[in-house]
Amino acid sequence: MTTATSAASAGARREGPGRTERPRRPAGPAPTTMAQAINRALRDAMAEDDTVHVLGEDVGALGGVFRVTDGLTAEFGEDRCTDTPLAEAGILGTATGMAMYGLRPVVEMQFDAFAYPAFEQLVSHVARMRNRTRGALPMPLTIRIPYGGGIGGVEHHSDSSEAYYMATPGLHVVTPATVADAYGMLRRAIASDDPVVFLEPKRLYWSKETLDLSEPPRTEPFGRAAVRRAGTSATLITYGPSLPVCLEAAEAAREEGWELEVLDLRTLVPFDDETVCAAVRRTGRAVVVHEATGFAGPGAEIAARITERCFHHLQAPVLRVTGFDIPYPPPMLEKHHLPGVDRILDAVARLQWESQYTEGGTP
Amino acid sequence: MTTATSAASAGARREGPGRTERPRRPAGPAPTTMAQAINRALRDAMAEDDTVHVLGEDVGALGGVFRVTDGLTAEFGEDRCTDTPLAEAGILGTATGMAMYGLRPVVEMQFDAFAYPAFEQLVSHVARMRNRTRGALPMPLTIRIPYGGGIGGVEHHSDSSEAYYMATPGLHVVTPATVADAYGMLRRAIASDDPVVFLEPKRLYWSKETLDLSEPPRTEPFGRAAVRRAGTSATLITYGPSLPVCLEAAEAAREEGWELEVLDLRTLVPFDDETVCAAVRRTGRAVVVHEATGFAGPGAEIAARITERCFHHLQAPVLRVTGFDIPYPPPMLEKHHLPGVDRILDAVARLQWESQYTEGGTP
Amino acid sequence: MTVLEQTPGRDDSGARPTPTAAWRPRTDPAALLPDETPFRLLGTSARLDKERKELWRELYRRLVHGRRYNQQATALTKQGRLAVYPSSTGQEACEVAAALALSEQDWLFPSYRDTLAAVARGLDPVQALTLLRGDWHTGYDPRETRVAPLSTPLATQLPHAVGLAHAARLRGDDVVALAMVGDGGTSEGDFHEALNFAAVWKAPVVFLVQNNGFAISVPLAKQTAAPSIAHKAVGYGMPGRLVDGNDAPAVHQVLAEAVERARSGGGPTLVEALTYRVEAHTNADDATRYRSDDEVAPWREHDPVRVLERELRQRRLLTDAEAEEAAADAERMAARLRDRMNAEPLLDPRDLFAHVYAEPTTQLREQDAMLRAELAAEDEPGEPGAAGHDHQHDQQHEREHQHEHQHQDQERAA
Amino acid sequence: MTVLEQTPGRDDSGARPTPTAAWRPRTDPAALLPDETPFRLLGTSARLDKERKELWRELYRRLVHGRRYNQQATALTKQGRLAVYPSSTGQEACEVAAALALSEQDWLFPSYRDTLAAVARGLDPVQALTLLRGDWHTGYDPRETRVAPLSTPLATQLPHAVGLAHAARLRGDDVVALAMVGDGGTSEGDFHEALNFAAVWKAPVVFLVQNNGFAISVPLAKQTAAPSIAHKAVGYGMPGRLVDGNDAPAVHQVLAEAVERARSGGGPTLVEALTYRVEAHTNADDATRYRSDDEVAPWREHDPVRVLERELRQRRLLTDAEAEEAAADAERMAARLRDRMNAEPLLDPRDLFAHVYAEPTTQLREQDAMLRAELAAEDEPGEPGAAGHDHQHDQQHEREHQHEHQHQDQERAA
């Protein structure tokens, strides 16, 4: 092979067994944004496993429009982190072929709504490849999608599309709400032999935590929710971009005399029935909070399955605080659409507290 | 314009105002299949309104793979019923442009899974066009999609994809379960100024009813569920292909001493909260039945909103009998996947009948 | 166009008909291929009649206007008056020529970068910028203005243009649609499907690809290996034309010919205009990450306004006074635009629900009522609890604003 | 391939560099255009060396085998042993040549119509037919056989082929991917995106379009207005080749050259094979609705098996005995296939859950347990209530079966 392209490939290709030299890490704890943590997770995964390839629009020299892939092409070469032609079905379709050959592609969709052109490849192939071949063709593919609103983006840049992916068997659907999880869950996603839709809350990209990435945080397997705040009055169930809002609401609720528990689902598929049900059985009241539209949204499944499993522990129906059932609004109106502290507290207030006293207190 | 194509168009084009000559109808009642009723609805709509255009793959000479568009090209010409190139995004995208110009396109997607390539056009444009232009560009577009399983189809020919459409604000999502509704609801869909996803249950295409189409059945506006069977013990809530299964289950349930009410939702968006809640309040127990996969499926929304609205009337949680959370199985295994009479009766049996006696009977 | 099923031909030996002999090219590919060098008028010895002279002078005035518009819009992003602006600086010849090539009744299908084309067509700039200002998705009535909504999802507007043009033709109306897309957008499946439908239907459409060398950071060489984008036309059976996109008279002529061809039933044309995105992708982009100033420099030389001005002066078609008047006129437009954009737009939150459906569903009515109640409660300062919540609310907004300011290099649009 | 940003050229006057002069065609389009007439070997005076002679004889035996396979599979649909069969009768030359053009380590990406290509590659026919039999989606191990799953969603397999070939090249492996698609499939966006990625990446892929004149009922003239499908290649910067798809040696040669080109780093090729779908789309289709027998007749003459046999006999490369032996061999294959397909496949309902994820989720484990309980209850005839339910169950199935039989003209697959 004598073409320019393949010469470049050869340069970046592993010469033999062994590991690519590891990027130097800052020793010890340091303030890290979620975008940086994701970048680090990609770098570490690429360094440890030379079958990990990053593909997408502008992921190379630019480092992605959110700078999440910053430096990867410089470090690993264009064949490992590749600026593709501008075609999402093509990106996911070729990544599927790469996964069929045994690579672990990590695909970036530039924004939520720009993943829709790849919908057929996702639903008809990626999600089903393992199943249709009885396990012969696993799909160790990660699809990173920046999602959600709150950043003042114009049309088509703020969709919360998780319901589509949740309704597609064969996919894992996960979304970090903390910087540590962003790192740990992405590492897990890339290591998974199944396709993972990895939803990155855009408006948390610049949230900061102090992390020690020289000792990468260990994460549990997918399917474990985390209690982010203890509380006894009621449980707020949320994920991704709405976690900080729920924590804030829980603080505010103390003024009203409520101690709210806050649960971060972390993975929507698989779903952690155990942790969720245990929490709801403890408090007897629950509110699901997310940005996505409510009708047939993620909260529908969450509320339905809680009710199926914890019916007699519920003092009130599980309520939902979600985006309205409308196309995502223009930036100047988005504040009215997004679930905020007020709406969460209003919902908590509607959890039939009177009946508690007449019918006999929380368990 | 002197090309062959445009000559053909000119021939089929309306010469002046007035109506295309009406096809002769059989006078009086006659046995009619659902496929025939849909065909008749298309013909009648095209005859009454020359802005109605049918587009799709094989809708012309072949009359569609299910023969639903049989005879339309012969009667109205190729410009009114058009065999398009094979590209679903192109079909829906050009239909969108036609609707922008004021036509009423009726698009056929050949099978459920083959609507996925058009997903971006549907979600990012069709569903939002009216909203993004503050009403200046309505989308009087009907998207017919044969859906569901039970016909022995190979991979990708049996998906129940309604959850995707329900989760997309701006679309109406409707699905007939009876022959009369197939006619009446399609007429309404075509007359609607909003985009309607019209889901046709494949396995009911050959179900028959005796209809008098010389007096076309009047239908109510979208958003009205129908009680298909009266009953007092519990309510089965269903739609489309699962209606006959539910009716059969209700018959079988009499042996066990249950009188089941059966509700046909007919339109999933908008949702008929009033009828559904009234029914559930009457019986105090409900089971939602559909073919689509359960997790984040249509039943999740239905169960969640019933619980929100009728919590204190419920003697048991709303249960769901649905397809498993798996890619649609191969034909020889589909019987194990589809909700059948047994599974419905099992669910009814789990509606906590004992508690009825200890906590105080059905209302 | 002969089609295989009608004309079984003869095989090599001439002895007996075989079907494959019928499969000759169904149209002559030679006629569809673009010329090897882009079409140009500036710098050539083209003779100008009176009408042409007036056209070139008109193009000049509009280019000056367009350039000033681009500068003003960019300035408005710095003042926070626009959420984002994808500038067409350096591409004004394409934008202006596209608008001028169309008649009143024709339709324009712009992308996010083409607000200038809309403005050159006569749209109120404030309305054209509504999307990018962030107060609503589309600021004008597409039917009234015959300008489709600015399309953000790439290439998705192309099938719309085909469908609309096809519909108009079926109705016997004289309407041509001109659809604009970037070089990057040609990689999308929708580009392919739209061109194919257009050619099969002989729809009166013109596709204008502004090849400005980049899709955000990705250069053309990573986008396609084709000899040129115009060469894609032959694969659909339509002619491809290549034009110097910074030569306004040339772009205008090529587009006018393509529009005329479409209007007279000749079917669609693919036009590739070779130009360059002189600014970053948007104000939020940082172009230094992927290209050097050296690369941009020659394009600043081959600037569409400059090259036209130079030529007009050489040909003695432009006086100093006229140039000054054009500049002054542009300045007035800019000042007006600035003033109007400085006024806070009037927003009604209930618009959220007003246009989702022709008639709002029960569900939306409930949600509308909820929002109304919330807004009413906020307006009543005495309402117990509301103050506390408002406080939280404000804090939250403040935090979000900080995020935005800290991270201006984020990509917020298109 | 020169790219614009590196070579600002000179303008017409030669006086000063301008960027547009740099935009010359980046590859020579002439080299990419297909010949005007399809490439053929049969009926020409092509000289055959020993190896070629053996190849032609081998092709013949495989065509005979392939034809018999098609007939047998169609017969199996009538006996209800296959859910559906999209026959490649009349297209055997393409199917067989595709298989033979590949080396052991190469990958084949077939569509639903290409089980014969898979079988010609050495796949067990029962495994190849698993999808169409309805017992599982894919009946073989794609990695072991290097045959990708049969693709039903049109053109979606093309980007897979590109990705796999690209991956292999990045890993330094000598692997070519050959992807098959129909004329109708070329209208899909995925076709466009796949070819574009392949050309930009110089991936070792060969795209074989079997232009059999129809996409179900839709003739080519409604599918594209292009001079030929092979002409689409130039728009991606890859060569397009046109070949008589019923001339097995010609198809083989064109594909072998394309495979060799891909293998040696020359990048992708688009091959259009002109053939004809002699049978209906599938056994469930009724072709009389959209074409006449007159149209089919010449193609029955230009049959790939016949024309090769005639030529071999003319060239004295085939004896009666050899022809009979080939037929007998095919007959044995058919009998074996029939017998094996008559055996009921062994199905385990719990397979429904086994391969959805590497590890089933808690949710799937619960559902699996539920199904197991149901199946156990069905097996226990004494279980109260179960009998009644089973009865219902049976009734329901019977009704469904009636539907299927009443409506055999329904389209059940592909």
Ligand SMILES: Cc1ncc(C[n+]2csc(CCOP(=O)(O)OP(=O)(O)O)c2C)c(N)n1
């Ligand atoms: C379907 C889709 N994918 C991705 C994007 C994000 N995006 C916006 S502009 C852009 C680059 C477009 O390049 P080009 O088509 O050349 O147009 P230009 O911006 O140069 O005018 C990208 C990738 C989008 N808007 N739509």
Ligand SMILES: Cc1ncc(C[n+]2csc(CCOP(=O)(O)OP(=O)(O)O)c2C)c(N)n1
């Ligand atoms: C995405 C998609 N749309 C529609 C179909 C339904 N369908 C199956 S085969 C077919 C025609 C295909 O024609 P062509 O590509 O020419 O292949 P051929 O059947 O002639 O081999 C259609 C429309 C499909 N399988 N996939």
Ligand SMILES: [Mg+2]
């Ligand atoms: Mg560009």
Ligand SMILES: [Mg+2]
């Ligand atoms: Mg075909």
